[in-house]
Amino acid sequence: MEGDIAQMGQFIGAGLASVGMGGAAIGVGNVVGNFLSGALRNPSAAAGQTATMFIGIAFAEALGIFSFLVALLLMFAV
Structure with missing residues (x-):
């Protein structure tokens, strides 16, 4: 009986840690959406900001990967 409760706690914790992956997806959407909004306002400056957009995407995705690892x-883990 005790093993079942511990396993249940592991699965609940993993599910809660997986919420971070959804947060990463929202973060990537926010970064790209704001980039596109700025690029449509000033297309001549968009080419210089693509590297910054990819760095922002990479940081947001890294948080999602860390969340997946924790889950x-x-x-x-034993």
């Missing part, structure tokens, strides 16, 4: 650790 896996909670599920399969």
Whole structure:
């Protein structure tokens, strides 16, 4: 009985950690949406800002990957 409760806690924790992956998706959408909004206002400056957009996407995705890693650790760690 105790093992079942511990396993249930692991799965609940992994599910809560997975919420961070949704947050990363929202963050990437926000970064790209704001870039496109600025690029449509000033197309001549858009070419110089694409590297900054990709850096922002990479940071947002890194948080999602860390969240995924924590979820896996909670599920399969002993």
